[in-house]
Amino acid sequence: MRVAAIWVGVLGLFWAFAALARPLLPWAFDWPKAMVMPAAKWISRFTKWLLNDASFGLFTFQELTRWISAMVEAPYRIVTGALSEGWGGLPPLSWLAVVVLVVLVGHRAGGLRLALLSGACFLFVAIFGQWTSAMITLASILIAVPIGVAGGMALGLAAYRWPGFAKAITPVLDLMQTIPVFAYLVPILILFGFGPVAAVIATVIYAMPPMTRITLLSLQRVPDELRDLGNMVGCTNHQMTWRVMVPSAKAGLMVGVNQVIMLSLNMVIIASMIGAGGLGFDVLAALRRLDFGAGLEAGFAIVALAIALDRISQALAQERAITATARNAYLWAAFATIGLAAVLALVLPGVQRYPEGWQLSTGTFWGGVVEWINVNYFDMLEAVKNTLLLNVLIPFKRLLIGLPWAGVALLLGFVGWRLQGWRLAGLVAVLVVLIAATGLWDKAMTTVYLCGISVAIAMLIGLPIGVAAAERDSLWHWVRLAIDTLQTLPSFVYLMPAVMLFRVGDFTAMIAVVAYAIAPAIRYTALGLQGVDPRLIEAGRAMGCTPWQILTRIKLRLALPEIMLGVNQTIMFALSMLVITALVGTRDLGQEVYIALTKADSGRGLVAGLAVAFIAIIADRLIGAAAARARARLGMAGVGNDT
Template structure:
């Protein structure tokens, strides 16, 4: 350890002597604009003639389009009453009558808001995207959960898939697959599959060793151990993975509309382009309701572990009832059964802005909060990071990563940060880093504070669950306009939207980790007279360490994704470059900035997500 520290100091001194101590030296940068520009031109020239596009990408695109069209055709054939009845039937069978009532009310609201047809288009796209995301994520998680080597190999892949901002990979996807449904589904899968993979691997790798030894002692094969012990014991993590995949897939609905995906996302995008918060909310609410319904149905078995197996006769009877309802009802929602909420919502938004933006006694208005957050937190943090010598920043990252991980972890973090400098995005990346660090810190403080009562009280969990669903599934774009109206244009509104969006995932993962702590350990702590706070600090938090680190990881990823979108509202830095590259169709600008964001996310991940072995080594 001492020798390594001495070597690092010597290398830092040599680097300072050769390339100076300021920002990243231009002599160590690489210009990728020319090769990426050539790749862009080659794709455009060969997209309609090369065999790779005609016989490989073309078939993938065709299969996706056919799948979405088939689901949409079925939904249209069922009609509004048939779809509602089918959803209610599934909810009742899997999650009970209360969720069935929620499902009926949710689909009714979608119709009342005049969004029935866009809702069906979004539902068809999401069914295919979520199914593909769950399948891909489960397979990757299964491989990572059963093999340490595969886990280490897949980890940077998952980091890249989830950290790369959607705007960055929309451009290459559009270049290859064109505009429409296929690129929208593929972009959603890239974004939504990693949580399923991570949680599947976490569930399999955290299986009780005693249970596995007991099953193995009975002569079970590897496959039998997987099917009878590891997968059943990882059931909660698997269901949480499905939940997170659904949430993240639906959060992509608006972004996917940028590249031609029709439905609710397109309505939100069009409304926000005219700063019409009311119309955007009218289309955003059905997205939230779809997420709530899908979440309740897919996780219903977790809340009903003793539910008896449904027979074929029961399912056939239910299907027959749905068919009869579909035949007897109209196909589209009656136009006379609609409510217009755009005008009152816009009026309420204007009132809030008029009364909260400035002039509040003592505490000041939201404009003052935004200015103070920027001047007291963001600016000093950004200036401090940019004032560091480039080799000093690398050394600091190496120390932080090594304190909680292995030398391999530290090396990966340093290389990721160095790659940002090589790409020529050093100062802008540090600006983005300051925004991410500040927003993640606030998110974790709030998330851990909320997760404790959620983990300890079933009533609190039930009360907060719909709120968390709304916050996590409401499209990021919907947050931006009211946030900008309240906080003005700049980095503060991007941070506010990022905190609101990332908070639910932190609360969910943390609360689940705290609630699943070994009951024996908790009972032992109570029998020794430990107070509630001591149980939390000395038992629950240490035993839920893996879940807490995963929560930190998800906070970093989700905050990054919204900070990038914040480039649309004055966030600047890498977010602006990514959005600007997509708007101009500039593959080089968008991908280079996107690659810098991936490196930034990878560096933050390695500084906060050490392997178990690395944690022991650093202890």
């Protein structure tokens, strides 16, 4: 009660300051225009200097970027030729050959069950007429993932070997994971040109940070006994790294590979904006036509690829023990499949290209569902929309936009100090001031308003679902399947039904963000409740607690750190989606990033992206510190900043 009274008093003083201080301290509300940092101009000038004048003696920076493009393009053309375009008049691999090859890989990695699942996913893509686009997307993934894994491992190894380097790249990794992808598409376009190669490079930049973090963490968790043993037998640094450390950390490293694959697939639509093509372009084109059915089918094709690649990479992390003879058998079976499929394709055209007469489509059905809802429930939907807009969204937006940047900096600094001391207080206060100093305070508060409303609604919906799923294993199975699908479905797909039902505007953006961000709210609530020690629950029952008391006084309190981590991840998902909702008419930082992309203004885009990143970092650090305090108060192990 005392702590609650302190917080109520602090908030009361803050609102009093916000209400009374504007006439006395106008600079605390509106950052003086004369003091706005011209960061966008600085970044734009630096980009132009890199492109036109930067030199390393023997070659210029532009020549370096063109060489990198050529190095990426060569393997990309080879893989694209094999899967989609063919080489020198020869056709690409047939759909049947690819499906059988995937079945062989799945069987090698995880046995018959995984083989059937992987083959079914690729067969699904063929049946629904998405094969050609899917192979273009798969080619990009097969190039981006090895580059991302190799680059992330190299950075992780360097960070492990040199602690100073680890400290230096940590904030860079934080920014890479929180800056909206749109923000650095413009510099990539300027430096690497338009096309699939630039899209692959953007995908690598987006997907590499988790591999770096996981590599460092996995190496740090290698038991000291193994390192000591390596030193005792006289291993060199190279031998210690590649014969002791990396093999011991393989399970963790494969988790990093899995993350690179998932993030690369998550990037395919955004990458299509700079020439990637494939399924991402199909979803984007469907969004422009508001063709929900076509976009959903292309989105489900991405989900199918994600499921197959995810399960195969997870199985490879466990590495089934097989003999050398068996490995050779798989290899010969793969060659035989390619050769036999090529011969059969000469006789049976349906072996090369999946016959159109066998294809299915549900696009018309899904489009009809949305149209039926629109026709029959238009008045009710409009009433709900207008009620929430007039009574919740608009008042909350006006409240946040009217807040003084100085007061917000002081308030968040105080919260940081209470949670983790002066270091966190200084970090969040400085980040707030930097947002104001860029002249983007109003747009930043609009972003906070949309994110805050969306996260609150997502938690209000996700928390009860997570509680119900945690109580019933059979329900959790289906809920987990649903949220796995939601997390792999491209974010652009959520926009189409929202726009078709509610037109453009903040309410539409909120609906799309809630649909996209609800998955972690459900997942972390369920996992937190499932992780509660059963002995404590039995003790509560023995004391005569009702089921409601057990849930509210034992389970939810002990699961609070995981639920707070779920709030953290819901915020991260919401912020990443808000940049995409700029396509439906929002007036926040996401719109700034999108306008910068359309105008090829690298400075404007990166400054707005950094403002989004600062909001994400503030939320991440404060919620992480609160989760750590909750763990400490509950006496749990591993009290740290859960990020």
